[in-house]
Amino acid sequence: MRYLLLGLFLIFNGCADKVFEPKKVEVKKLKSKDFKELKEYTKHNFTFADFKLKYSKPGIAFDGVEGVEVHYDLNGTYLDKFNKINDNLAVFGNKILVLDENKTYSLPFVIYGATKHKNKIAVVFENGKYGIFDTKTKKMTSILQSDETLSVKYLHANPVFYNNLVLFPLITGNVAVVDLNGNYIRTLAISQNPFNDNVIFLKIVNGRLFMATPSRLILFNPNFLIDYSVDIKHIIAYNGYLYIFTPDGEIIKLDSDLKEIKKVKLPYASFYAPGVCKGNIYTVEKEGYLIKITPNLQVTVYKGNNFDTTTNSMLKIDKCRIYNYNKVFIIE
Numbered sequence: 001m002r003y004l005l006l007g008l009f010l011i012f013n014g015c016a017d018k019v020f021e022p023k024k025v026e027v028k029k030l031k032s033k034d035f036k037e038l039k040e041y042t043k044h045n046f047t048f049a050d051f052k053l054k055y056s057k058p059g060i061a062f063d064g065v066e067g068v069e070v071h072y073d074l075n076g077t078y079l080d081k082f083n084k085i086n087d088n089l090a091v092f093g094n095k096i097l098v099l100d101e102n103k104t105y106s107l108p109f110v111i112y113g114a115t116k117h118k119n120k121i122a123v124v125f126e127n128g129k130y131g132i133f134d135t136k137t138k139k140m141t142s143i144l145q146s147d148e149t150l151s152v153k154y155l156h157a158n159p160v161f162y163n164n165l166v167l168f169p170l171i172t173g174n175v176a177v178v179d180l181n182g183n184y185i186r187t188l189a190i191s192q193n194p195f196n197d198n199v200i201f202l203k204i205v206n207g208r209l210f211m212a213t214p215s216r217l218i219l220f221n222p223n224f225l226i227d228y229s230v231d232i233k234h235i236i237a238y239n240g241y242l243y244i245f246t247p248d249g250e251i252i253k254l255d256s257d258l259k260e261i262k263k264v265k266l267p268y269a270s271f272y273a274p275g276v277c278k279g280n281i282y283t284v285e286k287e288g289y290l291i292k293i294t295p296n297l298q299v300t301v302y303k304g305n306n307f308d309t310t311t312n313s314m315l316k317i318d319k320c321r322i323y324n325y326n327k328v329f330i331i332e
Contacts (some may be wrong), residue, residue: 020249020269020287028290028302030322030329036072037326038314040083041273042113043157043201046316046323047083047090048072074318086158089114089121096121098135107133108140112171113158120180122159122166130159130168132182142182146170157202162209169199173213175220188225190218201235205242206256217244219258228258234283238276239295245271245283253297264297272309275317277331282317284309284324290331305329 036048051067071079073090082090082097090097091111097104098116109125116122120141121133131143157169165185168176175188190199190211201212209220212232219226230252234245241261244252249269253261270286274293281293286309290302307315308324315324322329 018268020266020285020289022266022289022301025289025301025303027304029304030290030331032305032327032329034326035323035328038316038323039071041314041316041323042085045084045086046074046318047079048074048323085113086115088116096123096133101135103135105133105135105138108143113156113169115159115161117161120166122161122168122178124159124168124170126171128171130170130176130178132166132178132180140182142178142184144176144178144182144184146172146174146176146187157199157211160202160204160209162204167202167209167211169202169211171198173198175199175202175211188218188220190216190225190227200232203237205237206240208256210237210242217242217254217258219256226258228254228260233271234274236274236276236281238281241295243274243281243293245274251293251297251299253295262297264299266291266299272313272315273317275319277317277320282322282331284315284317284322290322 036050039047039049049069049071052070053067071082073079073084079090082092084090088099090099091114094107094110095104096107096111096114107123109127109129112124112126114121114123119135121135123133124130128146129143130146132141134141159169160167164180166178166180168178170176174190177185177188179185190213199211199213203210211218211220212235214232215229217228217232230244231246232244233247236243240256242254249266250263252263255261272284274281274283283291284307285291288307288309290305292300313325320331322331
């Protein structure tokens with residue numbers, strides 16, 4: 001029995017140590033420069049941290065200089081302590097900053113995700129509640145409660161305004177449908193898991209609504225749902241197609257009917273936050289490789305760059321730039 005257990009340990013330990021080993025690698029050294037530290041990012045926006053000097057007030061014992069963390073967006077807009085969650089909103093605790101109004105509103109609970117349309121802000125809170133905030137009245141027009149669940153934060157989606165409806169991606173892995181006045185209509189039960197299955201993707205592609213949890217991609221139609229079940233780490237929508245990156249190194253291309261067009265497998269590859277650059281998709285692999293994927297899933301692997309891919313590293317690709325903590329790498 002002892003030898004059997006030892007054998008099993010060696011087998012599983014060997015599997016755990018497997019890493020991506022590409023058969024062919026090209027050298028591509030990207031230009032890089034120091035940048036503000038990447039603090040936090042969502043699917044589409046990210047926040048950078050910098051430090052400003054704060055001098056101690058006269059008359060107190062400490063007479064030195066301390067650093068205070070302040071935040072900025074990619075355009076250099078000062079966000080104070082707020083983290084940007086989409087093009088027009090940034091949040092800090094239960095406060096939300098509307099950038100085009102330069103106004104801050106206090107909401108009743110800690111904010112998980114939000115989207116603004118005219119004077120209405122659709123909000124999902126970290127306690128599982130959700131609703132609509134009216135910037136004219138400065139009040140919640142409704143606060144609704146989703147079912148409770150245990151959940152882990154993924155790169156989550158924000159609410160979507162869809163025709164005369166608002167769709168709320170919940171931390172339960174389902175999508176609540178509400179009208180513009182905040183009246184509950186129904187819940188789209190897309191999750192197949194009671195744990196760690198919140199909505200990570202909610203987007204309109206080719207006029208169709210898609211939503212996904214880490215285990216299921218759904219095409220929504222008022223009369224039916226079409227689903228594609230697979231373990232999902234990232235999803236890219238590009239030129240009317242959906243590209244799925246799985247945790248075990250697979251890349252899958254789907255059309256807007258969720259028909260599988262093509263897929264490739266890079267054994268043991270672990271992908272970081274893919275993004276589009278000049279017609280191709282780029283991603284960084286855990287071992288530090290830069291990977292270029294064409295729309296037809298032709299793959300080129302590059303080495304020669306010092307990416308930080310440690311467990312807690314922040315890495316984001318946007319518009320031919322790779323943002324990685326306090327550095328930015330230029331792809332092209």
